[in-house]
Amino acid sequence: xxxxxxxxxxxxxxxxxxxxxxxxxxxxxxxxxxxxxxxxxxxxxxxxxxxxxxxxxxxxxxxxxxxxxxxxxxxxxxxxxxxxxxxxxxxxxxxxxxxxxxxxxxxxxxxxxxxxxxxxxxxxxxxxxxxxxxxxxxxxxxxxxxxxxxxxxxxxxxxxxxxxxxxxxxxxxxxxxxxxxxxxxxxxxxxxxxxxxxxxxxxxxxxxxxxxxxxxxxxxxxxxxxxxxxxxxxxxxxxxxxxxxxxxxxxxxxxxxxxx
Numbered sequence: 459x460x461x462x463x464x465x466x467x468x469x470x471x472x473x474x475x476x477x478x479x480x481x482x483x484x485x486x487x488x489x490x491x492x493x494x495x496x497x498x499x500x501x502x503x504x505x506x507x508x509x510x511x512x513x514x515x516x517x518x519x520x521x522x523x524x525x526x527x528x529x530x531x532x533x534x535x536x537x538x539x540x541x542x543x544x545x546x547x548x549x550x551x552x553x554x555x556x557x558x559x560x561x562x563x564x565x566x567x568x569x570x571x572x573x574x575x576x577x578x579x580x581x582x583x584x585x586x587x588x589x590x591x592x593x594x595x596x597x598x599x600x601x602x603x604x605x606x607x608x609x610x611x612x613x614x615x616x617x618x619x620x621x622x623x624x625x626x627x628x629x630x631x632x633x634x635x636x637x638x639x640x641x642x643x644x645x646x647x648x649x650x651x652x653x654x655x656x657x658x659x660x661x662x663x664x665x666x667x668x669x670x671x672x673x674x675x676x677x678x679x680x681x682x683x684x685x686x687x688x689x690x691x692x693x694x695x696x697x698x699x700x701x702x703x704x705x706x707x708x709x710x711x712x713x714x715x716x717x718x
Contacts (some may be wrong), residue, residue, distance in 0.1 A: 488652045490517045492712055497616065499523035501546050502567040507556050507584075508574035512549060519547040526566075528554040557583050563594045572601030572710070576627045585642040592715045598644055601710035602630040604651060609707055632703045635711055644713035646659060651706030663717025671698050 493499070500522030506515045509527035517537060519525045527538050527549060535551040542549040554560040556574065569588045574582045588598055603610065610629050616622040630638065636646045654661065655678075667673040680686050696702040702710050 468550060487516045487517070488650070488708070489570055489599060489601055490521075492650060492710065493518060493568060493597075496568070496597055496712070503565065504570070505559075505561070505566045507559070507569060507571040507588065509534045509538045509551060510573065512541040512551070512652070514546045514551045514570070514572070515639060516541050516545045518547060519640045522687060523568075524548075525554055526550045526561075528552045528556065528559060528561075530555055542553045554575050557587060559587050559591050561591045563590055564598060565591050566594075567593060568578075568597045568599065570599040570601075572708075575600055576597060576602050579628075581638055582642055585639060585644070589642050589644065594717045596715050598639065598715070599710060600635070600639060600713070601708055602635060604703070604709045605626070605629045605631045605634070606704050607707050610653055624646055626668050630709065632700070632709055635709060639711055639713050643716070645716055646713045647713050648712050649700070649709060650697060650712070651703040651709040652697070653705075654707050655689075655693075 495506070498521075499518055501524070502522075503524045504518055504526070506525065506527040507510075509515065509529035511534075514526060515525045515527045521541065525548075527535070529535050529538075529551070530553065532553070535553060538549060538551045542551075552560065556571075568594050573590075575584060578584050585598075585600075592598065603613075607629075613622060613627060613629075617626060632649050632651075636649060637674075640646050660675075660679075664675045664677070667675060
């Protein structure tokens with residue numbers, strides 16, 4: 459059952475286009491990081507479900523992958539095409555339904571999505587389609603909001619008062635996400651997570667000032683570079699600790715379709 463509408467997402471991506479991608483935060487490269495950790499991208503066929511801004515797809519195409527994106531919001535597909543053109547990368551945007559992907563069985567080596575699965579009351583249908591279009595031995599990378607974070611509490615208040623931009627959204631603990639993915643036949647290989655840098659409050663303030671006052675704050679302020687480098691090293695170490703995944707804003711899993 460789909461729980462957010464095409465209109466929600468068309469409006470969201472129209473706003474993103476109005477701001478320009480230079481003023482819209484990406485996911486800090488975590489999806490690209492996890493996919494490239496699986497091995498060289500060259501020659502692999504990848505599918506991003508829920509194209510978003512297309513920046514992950516572009517980065518992977520520039521790394522040598524053959525990348526297809528699918529989305530049912532025209533605005534998202536347009537942003538993806540524009541991002542690819544600016545980067546001189548070849549990405550194929552396709553209009554389609556995530557619950558009935560317009561691709562043959564076993565068509566891709568990697569399927570990935572972020573900011574998508576939490577918008578479905580029954581994510582099993584989405585994951586079953588991911589499984590279908592993956593080749594045996596292919597990889598799935600899924601990225602979602604983490605349940606035990608103050609972001610979740612704030613989001614639920616906005617949903618309850620009808621002010622959440624996407625209409626409805628859920629969240630997962632690490633264990634819930636692993637179980638949900640494994641229930642569709644995947645073998646979960648690892649979990650990962652990340653914290654927002656800069657933080658959620660700064661990002662929210664920056665967007666309000668930009669959209670309402672025309673004031674543009676730096677996207678990634680760095681008043682003390684040595685401290686920032688130290689913080690990055692600490693985050694990299696913590697990312698390998700399972701308990702730390704219960705403090706991150708986002709979590710994800712890397713899973714595989716069995717070969718037999």
